[in-house]
Every structure is written in C-alpha cells, then in structure tokens.
Amino acid sequence: MGEAANDTVRLLWGPPAKPTRGPKPALSLERIAAAGVEVADTEGLGAVSMQKVAGLLDFTKMSLYRYVPGKAELIALMVESALEEPPAPTAGSHWREQLTAWAHHLAQCFGRHPWLLDATVGPRVPGPKELAWLERVVAALDGHGLTGAERMDAAVLLAGHVRGIAEQVRATRPNGSPEAELRAALGTVVHHHADRYPALAAAMAEPGGHDQALDFGLARILDGLAALISRRTERPQAR
Amino acid sequence: MGEAANDTVRLLWGPPAKPTRGPKPALSLERIAAAGVEVADTEGLGAVSMQKVAGLLDFTKMSLYRYVPGKAELIALMVESALEEPPAPTAGSHWREQLTAWAHHLAQCFGRHPWLLDATVGPRVPGPKELAWLERVVAALDGHGLTGAERMDAAVLLAGHVRGIAEQVRATRPNGSPEAELRAALGTVVHHHADRYPALAAAMAEPGGHDQALDFGLARILDGLAALISRRTERPQAR
DNA sequence: AATAACTGTGTCTGGCGGACACTGTTCGCT
DNA sequence: AGCGAACAGTGTCCGCCAGACACAGTTATT
Numbered sequence: 001m002g003e004a005a006n007d008t009v010r011l012l013w014g015p016p017a018k019p020t021r022g023p024k025p026a027l028s029l030e031r032i033a034a035a036g037v038e039v040a041d042t043e044g045l046g047a048v049s050m051q052k053v054a055g056l057l058d059f060t061k062m063s064l065y066r067y068v069p070g071k072a073e074l075i076a077l078m079v080e081s082a083l084e085e086p087p088a089p090t091a092g093s094h095w096r097e098q099l100t101a102w103a104h105h106l107a108q109c110f111g112r113h114p115w116l117l118d119a120t121v122g123p124r125v126p127g128p129k130e131l132a133w134l135e136r137v138v139a140a141l142d143g144h145g146l147t148g149a150e151r152m153d154a155a156v157l158l159a160g161h162v163r164g165i166a167e168q169v170r171a172t173r174p175n176g177s178p179e180a181e182l183r184a185a186l187g188t189v190v191h192h193h194a195d196r197y198p199a200l201a202a203a204m205a206e207p208g209g210h211d212q213a214l215d216f217g218l219a220r221i222l223d224g225l226a227a228l229i230s231r232r233t234e235r236p237q238a239r
Numbered sequence: 240m241g242e243a244a245n246d247t248v249r250l251l252w253g254p255p256a257k258p259t260r261g262p263k264p265a266l267s268l269e270r271i272a273a274a275g276v277e278v279a280d281t282e283g284l285g286a287v288s289m290q291k292v293a294g295l296l297d298f299t300k301m302s303l304y305r306y307v308p309g310k311a312e313l314i315a316l317m318v319e320s321a322l323e324e325p326p327a328p329t330a331g332s333h334w335r336e337q338l339t340a341w342a343h344h345l346a347q348c349f350g351r352h353p354w355l356l357d358a359t360v361g362p363r364v365p366g367p368k369e370l371a372w373l374e375r376v377v378a379a380l381d382g383h384g385l386t387g388a389e390r391m392d393a394a395v396l397l398a399g400h401v402r403g404i405a406e407q408v409r410a411t412r413p414n415g416s417p418e419a420e421l422r423a424a425l426g427t428v429v430h431h432h433a434d435r436y437p438a439l440a441a442a443m444a445e446p447g448g449h450d451q452a453l454d455f456g457l458a459r460i461l462d463g464l465a466a467l468i469s470r471r472t473e474r475p476q477a478r
Numbered sequence: 479a480a481t482a483a484c485t486g487t488g489t490c491t492g493g494c495g496g497a498c499a500c501t502g503t504t505c506g507c508t
Numbered sequence: 509a510g511c512g513a514a515c516a517g518t519g520t521c522c523g524c525c526a527g528a529c530a531c532a533g534t535t536a537t538t
Contacts, residue, residue, distance in 0.1 A: 020536085026486080051524085059486075062487065066484085117360060118361065131428075131436055148445030149445065152452075153452040160400050164395055171363075189364075196367070200370065200374045202387065203390045213388075216393075219463065224463035228458075261503070261516060304497095
C-alpha cells in the first residue's frame with residue numbers, strides 16, 4: 001500500500017506522457033477517466049468497475065491496467081477529471097464574497113457529480129485541482145491576522161460544511177426515486193416516536209423548507225470567522 | 240430497493256423479537272452486529288463481508304441471511320451498534336456548553352470507529368441512536384428564537400464539521416502506517432509546486448500543529464450561532 | 479534485419495453478495 | 509400423543525468483481 005501512494009502521486013502529479021518504444025497507446029488517462037465519470041454519473045460509483053469502464057471504451061478490462069495500476073487510482077483520476085477549477089478570485093473582492101462564491105461552486109460540483117461524496121472519503125492523495133480548491137480558501141483568508149493553521153482549519157470547516165449539505169441534498173433529492181421513500185420513512189418514524197424525539201418532531205412540524213441549509217451554515221461560519229478576524233485586527237498581537 | 244428501505248426500517252425500529260414456531264434462533268441481531276463491528280474496527284469496513292462476520296461467529300454465511308436481508312442492513316445495524324448514546328444535557332447548562340460536549344463526544348465516537356465515516360455516506364435510514372444525536376442538537380437550541388428549519392440546519396452544520404475533522408484526523412493518524420506517507424507526500428507535493436499553491440505553502444510553512452481543528456471550527460460555528468441568537472432575542476420578531 | 483520494449487488480449491484465481499433447494503428442529507393444533 | 513407447518517442452518521450454485529500472468533502483435537532503437 002505504501003507503493004500505491006507513490007503510484008497515485010505519479011499519476012496525478014507526474015508528467016502527462018513519456019515517449020517510449022513500443023506501439024502507440026490507443027487510450028489515454030483522460031479518456032479512461034472520462035469514461036469512469038460517465039459511468040459514475042449515470043449509475044453511481046458502485047457501478048464503476050474495470051470491465052464496465054473498459055466496455056464503454058470498447059476495450060478489454062485488462063488493457064486499462066496498462067494505464068492505471070488499480071481501481072483506486074482510476075477513481076483518483078475520475079475525481080480530478082470531474083472536479084472543476086475553483087472560481088478565480090474577483091479582483092479586490094472581500095474575503096467573504098470569495099468564500100461564499102467558493103462554497104456555492106463547490107456545492108454545484110457535488111450536485112453535478114454526487115458520487116464525488118463517495119469517492120472522497122478515506123485517506124487519499126489529493127490531485128492538483130483538489131489542492132487548488134484548498135488553496136483558494138487559504139489565499140482568500142491571507143492577510144487578516146489568522147495563523148497558517150487557522151487558515152487551514154477554516155478551509156476544512158468550509159469544505160466539511162459543503163460536503164455535509166451535499167450529502168443531505170443527495171439523500172433527499174429526486175421525488176420519484178427510492179430516496180424519497182427514505183425521507184418519507186424518516187418523517188413517519190419521527191412522528192411515530194415523537195415522545196422520544198420531541199424537539200425533532202417540533203422542528204419538523206414547523207413549516208418552511210430547508211433549502212437554505214447551505215447558506216444558513218455558511219452565514220454562521222462566515223460570521224464566526226468575521227468575529228475572529230475583527231478581534232485579531234483590532235488588537236493585532238493580542239493572541 | 241424500495242423494499243429495502245422498509246426492511247431496514249423494520250430492522251432498526253421494529254420490535255426486538257417475536258416468538259415463533261420453529262427452532263430457537265442461535266444468533267441474534269446484536270451478536271451479528273457486534274461481530275461486524277469487531278471486523279470493521281480491526282480491518283476496516285472494506286473487510287466486512289458476510290462470510291467473515293459469519294466465520295467470527297462460527298456460522299456459515301448463509302445463516303446470517305436468516306436474520307438480515309442483506310449487507311446494507313447489516314451495516315446499518317453495525318452503525319447503530321457502534322454509535323454511543325449522545326451525552327445527556329447537563330441540567331441548566333448553556334446551549335453552547337451542550338453543543339461543545341456533543342461535538343466532542345461525537346468526534347470521540349468517530350475516533351473509536353473510523354469506519355463509521357465510510358458507513359454513513361449516501362442515503363440511508365437513520366437508526367434510533369443516530370436520530371437521538373440529531374435530537375440533542377435541536378433540543379439544545381430550543382427556545383432561542385430559531386425556527387425549526389434553522390435548528391435542523393444548525394445540527395447538519397455541526398455534524399458536518401465533526402465529520403470533516405474526523406476524516407482529516409483519520410487520514411493523518413498513525414505515524415508508522417501508510418497514512419503517514421500520504422501526509423508526507425502531500426507536504427512534498429505542495430512544497431514542490433509552491434508556485435501553484437503559494438498560500439498553501441505559506442500556511443503549511445508556519446509552525447503550529449492543527450490539532451485544534453475541531454475546536455477552531457466549533458468556536459467559529461458557535462460564535463456565528465450566538466450572533467444569530469442574540470440578534471433574534473434582541474428583536475424577537477425582526478425576521 | 480535483429481532486438482528489445484511496449485500494447486492489447488485471453489485465461490485463471492480467489493473472493494464477494496446473494497438465490498435456492500434441502501435437512502433437521504420445534505411449536506401449535508387437533 | 510402425534511401430525512404438520514413454520515422456521516433454523518447448510519451446501520451448492522451463479523454472476524460479478526479485482527487482479528496476476530502468459531502470450532501475440534506492433535514499433536522504435538541498434
């Protein structure tokens with residue numbers, strides 16, 4: 001497994017290609033990753049298998065192993081392929097606007113590729129794009145009196161929030177699909193056990209959809225960050 | 240799959256047992272779930288298979304299917320088995336203390352069973368204990384001028400943060416294991432591409448470990464919630 | 479032209495989730 | 509008391525999966 005990390009690093013960060021002797025490769029990492037993304041988009045990450053991806057490209061499963069050391073690396077490539085570039089910082093905009101745009105774009109990305117939620121659990125090597133997203137948050141918070149660790153922590157905080165919301169959205173998404181049953185089942189269960197979950201039952205009984213969960217949490221986080229920043233900039237060395 | 244949701248609801252919420260005719264069952268859902276938890280704790284969620292769990296109990300894999308409709312339901316049971324009861328609210332304590340304790344306990348839980356992070360992705364039916372955790376947050380925020388949807392959103396926000404931190408902790412945990420390589424690889428990669436990720440490189444170059452990521456994010460979130468609450472209680476109807 | 483490196487394929491193994499038929503056990507009913 | 513239904517555990521089977529390996533065809537270097 002220690003070698004696998006190096007393989008992944010080489011795939012994600014290494015040179016794009018190397019001219020060699022034998023016959024020219026008929027495939028490319030990009031095409032393979034795109035095929036994997038297509039499978040995952042339509043049938044979910046669980047449906048991504050070597051043979052299915054290979055079949056989509058009219059190749060045998062084993063040919064993929066000439067390009068990719070294993071399935072984990074294939075999924076890492078898929079993540080990098082599906083991730084968009086983080087939004088460029090609008091010149092001179094406030095950090096708050098930058099982070100708001102960042103969060104919305106990331107949420108959109110998760111919405112387009114729900115399987116990203118499954119693919120980005122567990123220890124893994126981040127790719128260039130994934131790191132670029134992180135970079136944007138840290139950069140937006142530069143020069144406001146936060147330490148490096150604090151800037152990183154803020155990034156993790158924001159990313160975690162967007163992730164959590166994306167998962168909630170996915171679990172309750174389409175109205176005609178089985179996921180709707182889960183939501184209905186949850187409602188009836190809570191209502192049926194209202195004695196054990198009084199606060200929950202009360203909260204769910206109130207009208208008003210929670211379509212603003214992303215913005216609600218985002219506003220709280222940014223308020224909290226603003227409070228810290230203003231504390232730091234008022235008394236710069238009062239740590 | 241629509242039936243699977245009902246099966247899971249029945250397993251998690253239904254009556255504990257029902258006396259029937261045939262021979263007495265030699266197993267129980269509790270024992271099966273505990274065996275599954277043991278496998279997942281020691282070898283990870285990926286190592287949980289029907290035969291492995293059955294083997295741990297000295298049974299055949301097929302006997303498990305007499306108790307559990309499928310693997311998904313087994314994992315749902317494992318989650319409910321591994322989750323501890325949420326901390327009881329200390330009488331008269333501030334909501335902020337309650338939520339702080341809640342977050343720390345949940346983080347501890349994730350630390351004890353890292354596979355919970357893998358097992359709780361994707362749409363699923365929450366069990367009684369999982370719902371109890373949610374209930375605690377909503378209850379702690381009761382009576383402070385927040386709407387029901389806002390209380391739920393706050394719960395999702397907190398849970399997402401703890402989750403995100405738990406994932407980061409797991410990815411960087413033991414120093415002698417392959418995960419440490421990932422962290423080292425990340426460091427060298429960022430350092431090697433410092434031109435593309437200047438803010439990241441600068442932040443990582445600063446001293447100071449980020450062992451307080453949980454508390455940092457928690458403090459920001461609670462500050463943000465406090466600001467909202469004070470706004471609401473000052474002018475109760477100023478929505 | 480010869481050789482070495484490389485690509486794509488076919489075959490094989492071990493493990494997985496799960497369907498199904500089967501034997502043996504135990505309880506409720508007559 | 510005994511019969512039959514319902515149930516527990518097992519063995520066998522299928523399809524799918526990731527991946528190891530040997531092999532044939534192709535191409536650039538020598």
